[in-house]
Amino acid sequence: MKIKYRKRHFKNILIALAFASIAILSCRQKPAQVFTQEIEENIQLDSTVLGVSVITDSLLVPWELVWGPDDYIWVSEERGTLYRVNPETGEKHLVLQLPIGKRPEGLQSFIVHPDQDQYPYVYLHYKKFNEDSVRFNILARFTYQNDTLVDEKILLTDTAGRGHTGSRLAFHGTDRILWATGDQAIKDHPQNLDNINGKILRMDLDGKVPDDNPFPNSLIYALGFRNMQGLTTTPDGVIYISEHGDATEDEVNLIQAGGNYGFPNIEGVVDNELERAFEKEHNTIPPLMAWTPTIAPADIDYYPRKNSQIPEWDHALLLVMLKGQGLRVLNLNDEGNEIIREEIFLEKLYGRIRALCVSPAGDIYISTSNHDWNPMTEPAEKDDRILRIARVDRATKEPLKGKTMEESSQELATGESLYQQYCFSCHKGKGEGLKDIYPPLANSAVVADGQQLIETVKNGRDTEDYDFAMPAFSFLEDDQLNKILNYVRTSFGNKLDSVNVNELKNY
Ligand code: HEC
Incomplete structure (x- = not known):
C-alpha cells in the first residue's frame, strides 16, 4: 500500500x-514557585x-x-x-x-x-x-x-x-x-x-x-x-x-x-x-x-x-x-x-x-x-x-x-555484563526469575543440557507454561553467546562445564 x-x-x-x-x-505570567526540598544529588553539564x-x-x-x-x-x-x-x-x-x-x-x-x-x-x-x-x-x-x-x-x-x-x-x-x-x-x-x-x-x-x-x-x-x-x-x-x-x-x-x-x-x-x-x-x-x-x-x-x-x-x-x-x-x-x-x-x-x-x-x-x-x-x-x-x-x-x-558500550565486555544487558530484566540478578512468569536459571535442566541451552537462547521458546515468550538471541555474535552461556552455567549455584556454540553449530 x-x-x-x-x-x-x-x-x-x-x-x-x-x-x-x-x-x-x-x-x-505566574509568580515564581518556591521549592523547599533538599538537594540529593548534583549533576554537572557543560556549564549548567x-x-x-x-x-x-x-x-x-x-x-x-x-x-x-x-x-x-x-x-x-x-x-x-x-x-x-x-x-x-x-x-x-x-x-x-x-x-x-x-x-x-x-x-x-x-x-x-x-x-x-x-x-x-x-x-x-x-x-x-x-x-x-x-x-x-x-x-x-x-x-x-x-x-x-x-x-x-x-x-x-x-x-x-x-x-x-x-x-x-x-x-x-x-x-x-x-x-x-x-x-x-x-x-x-x-x-x-x-x-x-x-x-x-x-x-x-x-x-x-x-x-x-x-x-x-x-x-x-x-x-x-x-x-x-x-x-x-x-x-x-x-x-x-x-x-x-x-x-x-x-x-x-x-x-x-x-x-x-x-x-x-x-x-x-x-x-x-x-x-x-x-x-x-x-x-x-x-x-x-x-x-x-x-x-x-x-x-x-x-x-x-x-x-x-x-x-x-x-x-x-x-x-x-x-x-x-x-x-x-x-x-x-x-x-x-x-x-x-x-x-x-x-x-x-x-x-x-x-x-x-x-x-x-x-x-x-x-x-x-x-x-x-x-x-x-x-x-x-x-x-x-x-x-x-x-x-x-x-x-x-x-x-x-x-x-x-x-563509555556505555565499553561496559559490554564480560559474560556478567552481557547477562546484565540481555537476560537480567527477566531472569534477574541471581538467576531466580519471577514466579510463574520467568523461569529460574538456577538448577534448570535446560541450562544443564548444553544443546538445549544453546537452542533455547538462540531460537527463543514459547511454551504454555509461561505467560510470556523467551525472545530469540540469534543476533548475538558467537563470542558474546559463549560468554553469556558460560556465565549462566557457572553462576547462581550452577557448576557446569563450559559450552561452545561453534561446536554445536547446527543449533
Ligand atoms: C523478555 C524476557 C526474557 C529475556 C530478556 C530472557 N529470557 Fe530466558 N526465558 C524467558 C521466558 C518467558 C522463558 C520461558 C519460556 C517458555 O518456556 O515459554 C525463558 C526461558 C529460558 C530458559 C529455559 C529455562 C528452563 O529451565 O526452562 C533459559 C535457559 C533462558 N531463558 C536463558 C536466557 C538467557 C541466557 C537470556 C539472556 C541472553 C534470556 N533467557 C533472556 C524470558 C526471557
Whole structure:
C-alpha cells in the first residue's frame, strides 16, 4: 500500500492557530514557585549545574506525570488513583479513585486539557476486566469539578492483550488527542488498518474521527508499532514516540501522518533482506534511533528551544528508562529529524523510571517505578518517588556527570555484563526469575543440557507454561553467546562445564 499525504492548506492554518493558542496559554505570567526540598544529588553539564530533589514519596507505580495548568503535578498510579501534587510542599490531593484490581488491571496514561476554563477535561486510559473476565482497554474522559474527577464518558473500548498494552496520551493542538496503543502482543494488529492496536490514534475532544486525519473515516494516524510507552508533541505539533522492541531494537521515532513504522515486519533499522523488501513495498519510515541491547524506554518529553534553564538540553528529547534505569537526553538537529548527541544521566541511582514531565519554567520531574510487576531492585523505603531535576547556582555535592555512548558500550565486555544487558530484566540478578512468569536459571535442566541451552537462547521458546515468550538471541555474535552461556552455567549455584556454540553449530 502506498501512503498518500493530503495537503490541505486551510486545515494547516487552523492547526497552526491552535498551536499558537497553546503557546499563549502556557506563557501566562505566574509568580515564581518556591521549592523547599533538599538537594540529593548534583549533576554537572557543560556549564549548567543541576540539583535533584525528592518532591514526594510512598507512591505505588506512578504511571504518568502531567504538569497541570494549575501549576500542580498530576500523577496517576497503576492501582487507579490520581493525585494533584503541590510541587512546593509535596502534599497530595486525591482527585480520582477508580475501582481497579490487581495487574493486569491498571490505570496508565492521562492528559489534562491546558485550557480548563473552556474544556475542564481529563482523558485517561485504564485496563479492566469485565464481568466475564475479559480484559479491556478503556479510554475515558472525565470532567474536573470541585477538585475531583466526575462524569465519566467512555470514548473507546477494545479487548486488551496479555501484554504490550502501551500506552501514552498527548494533545495535538488544543482540540485533538493522540493515543499511542500497544499491539496487545498480537502480531497481526500493527499492519491491520481495521484494528486500532499498534497504532497512533488521533481523535477530537469527544473521541470522534476528525476530518483532517490521514486515512478517511479512521482514527489511525500512524501504524506499525509494537509497544509504545512514550509520546510527546512539540509546540509546533511535531510528534515523537518511544517504543519497546523485543529482545532487540528499542526505538525512538519521528511521526508522520499516515506513516508506516514497519512492525512486526521490520524491527529497528532495516538490516536484512526480508526487512528491505517490506520497506520497499510499504515505504516504511526508519526510527530516529534504535537500541540493542534494549533499554526499555518509557515516557518521552520535548525540552523546548531557547529554554534558559538548561541550555545544554535545548531542543532535546528527554527519555526515561525502565530497564536502563535513568534519563537519556537526545539532542536534536535544528530540523528535529536527527539525534546528534546522546547522554545518560542518573543511571541506576533511583531504579526504574517510567514517567516524566517538564514545567513551563523548564524544571524536569521524573517518577520511579520500583514497586511494579517486574522489579529490578529492592524498592527503597520511600519508593515510589517523584524527583525534580532543576538548575541550581552551584553544586553542594560532588557532582555527577552524564555518560556518553562510548563509555556505555565499553561496559559490554564480560559474560556478567552481557547477562546484565540481555537476560537480567527477566531472569534477574541471581538467576531466580519471577514466579510463574520467568523461569529460574538456577538448577534448570535446560541450562544443564548444553544443546538445549544453546537452542533455547538462540531460537527463543514459547511454551504454555509461561505467560510470556523467551525472545530469540540469534543476533548475538558467537563470542558474546559463549560468554553469556558460560556465565549462566557457572553462576547462581550452577557448576557446569563450559559450552561452545561453534561446536554445536547446527543449533
Ligand atoms: C523478555 C524476557 C526474557 C529475556 C530478556 C530472557 N529470557 Fe530466558 N526465558 C524467558 C521466558 C518467558 C522463558 C520461558 C519460556 C517458555 O518456556 O515459554 C525463558 C526461558 C529460558 C530458559 C529455559 C529455562 C528452563 O529451565 O526452562 C533459559 C535457559 C533462558 N531463558 C536463558 C536466557 C538467557 C541466557 C537470556 C539472556 C541472553 C534470556 N533467557 C533472556 C524470558 C526471557
